[in-house]
Every structure is written in structure tokens, then in C-alpha cells.
Amino acid sequence: MPVSYPQNKKPELLSPAGNMECFFAAVENGADAVYFGLKDFSARAGAQNFTLEDASKATAYAHKRTVKAYITLNTLIKTLELERVVELLIALEELQPDALILQDLGLLHLIRSQFPHFCLHASTQMTIHNLAGVKQLEQMGFQRVVLARELSVDEITNIAQNTTMEIEVFVHGALCYSYSGLCFLSSMTGGRSGNRGRCAQPCRMRYQTSSGDGGYLFSMKDLLTISQTNKLITAGVHSFKIEGRMKSPEYVAVVTNAYRQAIDGRLHDEGDTIPRIKSVFSRETTHAYLFQEDYRQTKDNANHQVKAADAINPAYPANIGxxxxxxxxxxxxxxxxxxxxxxxxxxxxxxxxxxxxxxxxxxxxxxxxxxxxxxxxxxxxxxxxxxxxxxxxxxxxxxxxxxxxxxxxRPKVPKKLITAKIPVNLEVNVRSDGISVKGTVRNVSLTKDYPVKLERGINRVIEEDSIRNSFSRLGETPFELRNFLANISEKLFIPLSMLNEIRRDFFQQLSVSYQKEKAERSQNIKKWIKEVAIEYRDSGKRFSGEDGIRLSLKIDKLYYLDHIPLEKIYKIYLVLTNETIENLIAHND
Missing domain, CATH: 2.40.30.10 (Translation factors)
Structure with missing residues (x-):
């Protein structure tokens, strides 16, 4: 059954963070979740971005405040980068982010096969713009889809009503002239691919037409929907996403605060709020495709120009204020x-x-x-x-x-932050002839016996709380106690110094076992990647020439098939025109 969104259900407010200061600005001003990228594999490579230590501290800080942390791995991944990606994913397991945001389907396969516990969100870079695309992602194992910015609220409503997927929609910020994720202009003109996080934004440059007219002809206005949030809530949108990982902490704070008020029904004076939003960063603003008829379907050229003018500002491409x-x-x-x-x-x-x-x-x-x-x-x-x-x-x-x-x-940045800790489940069994400790960290389980002679307690006996308190003191270790169980066979006395010594020894050995398992797992996954690559290569050999190259052809005339050695061709792409469709129907008949 599709997810039902009551009209009074509040959507998640998801804010951007290009650095730690922006992260705190988002949390302080009411974000339910924050998304941020690392130094590698982020679609905003030009942002300051987060080190693994930053990401660990941010995630731990967010979770203590019931705020979710989403990490972007939303570039296309090269084969030579896969080993680095594996190391990164193993490190991210310790951070326990609430979701990873992906674009690359090869990376999806890697994660589903080797890291199945990660929650996955499909990036807007995947250009998912209809129900069929959403259904496909659902089958692939995604929990959420960030819909393409080119959809109307009616199209979003139809998708939300017919899927169990969580629906995320951009409600504010910069827009792309091309379809989400499909622009190659930066790559073609300057070798900087948007799908690798390095878009040079050629759409913000000045151009001149053959007739001599000039201007910023492809520069989109910024999306602003704060007065229309109720329509998106009614549509069934699960998450309101604010664009802006390249923006300032003031931008993140002000925009997050404004949409927090709008979602909570506390936005009573747009006359103050919208100017405040525009003062921190704003081009001219638009609702873009969300609350208009889809002008792409009109045959009226004059109407097309009016609608296009609603989304593009050819006069100036940058912050107006x-x-x-x-x-x-x-x-x-x-x-x-x-x-x-x-x-x-x-x-x-x-x-x-x-x-x-x-x-x-x-x-x-x-x-x-x-x-x-x-x-x-x-x-x-x-x-x-x-x-x-x-x-x-x-x-x-x-x-x-x-x-x-x-x-x-101005956000208040804490002076001291702790990194995310690795949860440990612990069981301690106490008997008169010794203490047994069993600890479990993900795939690692360690049991160690400590043969010590314990005396019956007369005035003082050890209790479960005392043992728990001792084993909770994990200090500078990477661990934190998650679940604890103590079994005490009789009334015994244990010196606290003995418990502390046992704790230090046990967690030192658990750390060694855990690091060893991580290294072995990393090697096994890398080996699996190579095996998959070999299998894929071998599966295509019968379509390859002597040099190992597989051939794919694109044709626009059906009769070309009569002159092609089909046994040597891997794939054929047919350009669909009225002529080829008619020929295809006739051929099948």
C-alpha cells in the first residue's frame, strides 16, 4: 500500500552544510536532517566539505539532538576509485549516518552486496522524473528518491500516492538549466563534469545569439516556495530539501529558520521573512515548474516565451539581494x-x-x-x-x-566535540572462580575468561549497576556501551580496581580483533570487485573484436540492419522517428 500522508503531517526539513559552521547553523535553526559531503565523491567538490573526523563529530552531535545526518556520495565513480570507495564505506560504517545519497548504480550494487545495512537515497542527479523511475529504484533497494526539479506539484502528488518510497523535493535554492543530472556543457567546454562534482556553471556566463542579442541566456532564477509549503505537504512530500552546500552559514541559518516556521505554521509575516532570505543570497526568484502549467507542452511560442521568462533572468546571473x-x-x-x-x-x-x-x-x-x-x-x-x-x-x-x-x-560552534562511537553489546558473567566477558561489535565477537578468586560479600556485594558503570568508562577508545547484561551467580565482592583492569584489557583486545576484521573485510571486498569485473569482461567477450572492444551502434534507418554483421554487435540503438516506428511496425508484421 502507498504511504499515506495526512495533511497535518509535518515533512522533514533537510538543510545543506558545506562545512561545520553551516552544519551547526542548520541544527540550531530547526533542521530535522542535514546533508553534507566528504572531501571525495561529492557532487559539490568546490565546497569546503567534511573530513572523516568532521563527519564523525557532526553525526554524533546530530544524533544526540535527534537530528539525522545524510552523507552524499553522489558522483559517478571511476573503476580506479573503487578501492578508495571501499575504504571510505568501511569508515562510514563506524559513523552510522542515517543515509547515503547516491547517483552511481555501480556503487549501489557494491553497497547492496557488501554493506546492506546502509539506508540509501537516490540523488536528484539520477533524473528520476516519473512513477516508473521511482518504482525501479524501489526494486533496487532505495528507501528515498530526490525527485528531479523539473516536476510539477501534480506530478509529484501522483508519484507520492502510488509508491511506498519516501519522496524528497527541493523547495529552495539554485536551479539547473538542463534536466537534473543530464547537463554535459561544463564537461564539453572545460573538462569539468557536473556528474563528478565539478560543474563550472557555464549557464551563468554571458552569451550572444547569431542575431546579436546578448545576455545570461541560460541563467535560471532561484527557487523560492516558502509561501506554497502547504501545497507540497498536501502532495505527500516527505522531505523539504534546501539547496546550498556552497552557501554561507548565514544563508543556511536564515533559510532553515524561515522554512521551519513555515512548516510549523508560525510564518505570519512573509513581508519580513522573504527580504531576510534574499539578503543572505538570492538571485531573482521563481516557483519554476512546481506551481505552473508545464510550458514545455504548449505549442504557443509566445506563451512559451512568457513561461520561460518566469524561470530565467538573462539580465544578471548572480546574487542580487x-x-x-x-x-x-x-x-x-x-x-x-x-x-x-x-x-x-x-x-x-x-x-x-x-x-x-x-x-x-x-x-x-x-x-x-x-x-x-x-x-x-x-x-x-x-x-x-x-x-x-x-x-x-x-x-x-x-x-x-x-x-x-x-x-x-551566527551559529554557536561548540569548543569540544566527540566523534561518533562504535556501539558494543556486552555480557559479563560473574562467578566465584572468575569473570567472563563477551563483547560484540558488528561482525566481531570476543569472549575472554579472567580466572580470579572472588570472596563472598559480607558488608558489600557487587551489583549490576556497579559493573555497568565500570565497563561504561571507555574514555578515548572508539567504543561506547550500547546493550549490557550482567549475570552474578551469588553475593560476591569485586574490587573496583579489578573490574577496571579487566575492562582495559578486554577492550584493548576487542579493538585489535575489530581492526583485524576490518582489514580482512576490506581485502575480501576488493577481491570481490575484481572477480565481478572479470566476470563482466568475460560475459562480453563474444561481442568483442580481437582487440577486446565491444561494439554498440546507433542507427536511424531500419534497413541498415540488413548490412550489419549482427553476431559481432553488442547493442544496437535505434533513433525513434515516425519513419523508423512505421518501418519497425511493418518489419514486425
């Missing part, structure tokens, strides 16, 4: 402005002046009203700002950095 006022006069060393929002000293404004080809920056070093210095001005105020460059009256001002917002939303 929040509208803050306009220039009304220029005086020596100053500009006179009329404010449309709060502006403070040390804020940063961006000025769009029709007399200039590109916008200019204006640092607010001082503010004066009626020759009196002030630290802040408000909507309606007329004030002077020191400026070395003159601007034309009517030039528009946009706030792109606010000191007040930075101070309000």
Missing part, C-alpha cells in the same frame, strides 16, 4: 538614498545603475540623517552614505550583507 531603496541624489563624496528597508553601518549594498554595465558594491561605512550620524536607518528614511563613486538618481539598492542578520544568526 533584497531590495533596500534607491539613490535620489549624488553629492561630493556621498550619495543620498531613500531607504525601503533597514540598512545599518557595515552593511553591504549592491547598486544597479542603468548608466553602468554591471552592478557596483557600496560599503556602508557611515550613515547620516540631517547631518547627524546614525547607526541604522529604516524604511522611508532619507539618508547620506559615504561613497567614492557617484550614482545616477534612480539607481536601485539591494542589501547583500547585513551585520544585524549575521549577529542574529
Amino acid at each position: 533584497s531590495y533596500a531603496g534607491e539613490v535620489i541624489d549624488t553629492r561630493r563624496g556621498h550619495v543620498v538614498i531613500r531607504a525601503d528597508s533597514d540598512i545599518g553601518v557595515r552593511d553591504l549594498l549592491q547598486v544597479f545603475d542603468n548608466a553602468r554595465a554591471e552592478p557596483s558594491l557600496l560599503h556602508v561605512k557611515s550613515l547620516e540623517i540631517n547631518r547627524k550620524r546614525v547607526f541604522e536607518i529604516h524604511a522611508g528614511d532619507i539618508a547620506m552614505i559615504a561613497s567614492e563613486q557617484p550614482f545616477t538618481p534612480g539607481a536601485r539598492l539591494y542589501l547583500i550583507s547585513s551585520q544585524k542578520i549575521k549577529e542574529t544568526f
Whole structure:
């Protein structure tokens, strides 16, 4: 049966983190989950990203606050990288992230075969845009799908109502001009593949048409849906995803806070919230495909242009900010402005002046009203700002950095963080002739007997809580006690110093056994990868030439098949046109 989402069920709020400061900004401002990438195999290679130690600390911090941690491994993986991926996956087992976000189906096969306990989410890079794709992923073992950004809310609703998969949808942030995951322009023009996390964003560059018209013709506006969250909740969306692993901590904090309020039904004044969001980073905004008719299906070219204009801003490709006022006069060393929002000293404004080809920056070093210095001005105020460059009256001002917002939303980074610990199940059996300890860590189980002579207790006897407390003191070890059981055969006395000595010895040996098993497992998995590669190579030999190359052909005429040695061809791709379809039907008849 499909998952049922009541209209009052709150979706998960999933926030981005490109570094540890962004991670804390997300948690502090109400994220239910945070997604972040490591130094390798992340689709945002340009972000600062996380070391394994960072990821361990972040995951442990999140779990103590009932926040989920998702790690992105969403690039395409090269064969030569598989051994590194294996080492990484073994390390991630110790972190216990709540899910891994994948794009590569080969990596999926590796994880399902060798690391089946990981929860897997299908990245938007997989371009899943219909129910058939979702059903296929479900059969493959994914628990969640991040749908392509090109879907409408009606299409999302249909998918959510007909699958048991969790549905995740982008609700805010940058959009791709191409279909999600299918853009090769960066790769073709500069050798930097988006599917390897290195998109150079050629869509944000200026282009000129053959007729001479120029502009940022492929630059998409940013997605903003905060006023429409109820429609996505009703559609059955399980997780609201905010884009922005390349963005600042202030961006993560402000946007997360705003969508937290919207989901909780506490967003009563969009008039303040949306300008605040735009001031931390925003291009022009759009609902994109979510709440519009699909303009791709229209045959009306004029209508097509209107709809496309809703999603693209050819005038400027970067951060615009929040509208803050306009220039009304220029005086020596100053500009006179009329404010449309709060502006403070040390804020940063961006000025769009029709007399200039590109916008200019204006640092607010001082503010004066009626020759009196002030630290802040408000909507309606007329004030002077020191400026070395003159601007034309009517030039528009946009706030792109606010000191007040930075101070309000600056995340508090803890001074000391612990790394994620490996859970241990422990059983201690106490008898008069000795103590037996059995510990289990994943696939490793160790039992050790300590033959000691214990006396019956008269005034003091050992109890389970005392034994538990002793074996819980794991200090700098990588372990933490998860489940504990003590069996005490009779009333006995055990010196605490003896228990502590036994604990230290046991966990030292358990650590050795665990590390040995990890190394053996790593080698076994790498051996399995090589065996799979050999099997795959051998299965294709009958389609290969003498040099071992398999041939695949793409044809657009069906009669070509009469002239091709089919026994030597691995695959044939037929371009479907009206002509080839008619020929194919006739051929089958």
C-alpha cells in the first residue's frame, strides 16, 4: 500500500552544510536532517566539505539532538576509485549516518552486496522524473528518491500516492538549466563534469545569439516556495530539501529558520521573512515548474516565451539581494538614498545603475540623517552614505550583507566535540572462580575468561549497576556501551580496581580483533570487485573484436540492419522517428 500522508503531517526539513559552521547553523535553526559531503565523491567538490573526523563529530552531535545526518556520495565513480570507495564505506560504517545519497548504480550494487545495512537515497542527479523511475529504484533497494526539479506539484502528488518510497523535493535554492543530472556543457567546454562534482556553471556566463542579442541566456532564477509549503505537504512530500552546500552559514541559518516556521505554521509575516532570505543570497526568484502549467507542452511560442521568462533572468546571473531603496541624489563624496528597508553601518549594498554595465558594491561605512550620524536607518528614511563613486538618481539598492542578520544568526560552534562511537553489546558473567566477558561489535565477537578468586560479600556485594558503570568508562577508545547484561551467580565482592583492569584489557583486545576484521573485510571486498569485473569482461567477450572492444551502434534507418554483421554487435540503438516506428511496425508484421 502507498504511504499515506495526512495533511497535518509535518515533512522533514533537510538543510545543506558545506562545512561545520553551516552544519551547526542548520541544527540550531530547526533542521530535522542535514546533508553534507566528504572531501571525495561529492557532487559539490568546490565546497569546503567534511573530513572523516568532521563527519564523525557532526553525526554524533546530530544524533544526540535527534537530528539525522545524510552523507552524499553522489558522483559517478571511476573503476580506479573503487578501492578508495571501499575504504571510505568501511569508515562510514563506524559513523552510522542515517543515509547515503547516491547517483552511481555501480556503487549501489557494491553497497547492496557488501554493506546492506546502509539506508540509501537516490540523488536528484539520477533524473528520476516519473512513477516508473521511482518504482525501479524501489526494486533496487532505495528507501528515498530526490525527485528531479523539473516536476510539477501534480506530478509529484501522483508519484507520492502510488509508491511506498519516501519522496524528497527541493523547495529552495539554485536551479539547473538542463534536466537534473543530464547537463554535459561544463564537461564539453572545460573538462569539468557536473556528474563528478565539478560543474563550472557555464549557464551563468554571458552569451550572444547569431542575431546579436546578448545576455545570461541560460541563467535560471532561484527557487523560492516558502509561501506554497502547504501545497507540497498536501502532495505527500516527505522531505523539504534546501539547496546550498556552497552557501554561507548565514544563508543556511536564515533559510532553515524561515522554512521551519513555515512548516510549523508560525510564518505570519512573509513581508519580513522573504527580504531576510534574499539578503543572505538570492538571485531573482521563481516557483519554476512546481506551481505552473508545464510550458514545455504548449505549442504557443509566445506563451512559451512568457513561461520561460518566469524561470530565467538573462539580465544578471548572480546574487542580487533584497531590495533596500534607491539613490535620489549624488553629492561630493556621498550619495543620498531613500531607504525601503533597514540598512545599518557595515552593511553591504549592491547598486544597479542603468548608466553602468554591471552592478557596483557600496560599503556602508557611515550613515547620516540631517547631518547627524546614525547607526541604522529604516524604511522611508532619507539618508547620506559615504561613497567614492557617484550614482545616477534612480539607481536601485539591494542589501547583500547585513551585520544585524549575521549577529542574529551566527551559529554557536561548540569548543569540544566527540566523534561518533562504535556501539558494543556486552555480557559479563560473574562467578566465584572468575569473570567472563563477551563483547560484540558488528561482525566481531570476543569472549575472554579472567580466572580470579572472588570472596563472598559480607558488608558489600557487587551489583549490576556497579559493573555497568565500570565497563561504561571507555574514555578515548572508539567504543561506547550500547546493550549490557550482567549475570552474578551469588553475593560476591569485586574490587573496583579489578573490574577496571579487566575492562582495559578486554577492550584493548576487542579493538585489535575489530581492526583485524576490518582489514580482512576490506581485502575480501576488493577481491570481490575484481572477480565481478572479470566476470563482466568475460560475459562480453563474444561481442568483442580481437582487440577486446565491444561494439554498440546507433542507427536511424531500419534497413541498415540488413548490412550489419549482427553476431559481432553488442547493442544496437535505434533513433525513434515516425519513419523508423512505421518501418519497425511493418518489419514486425
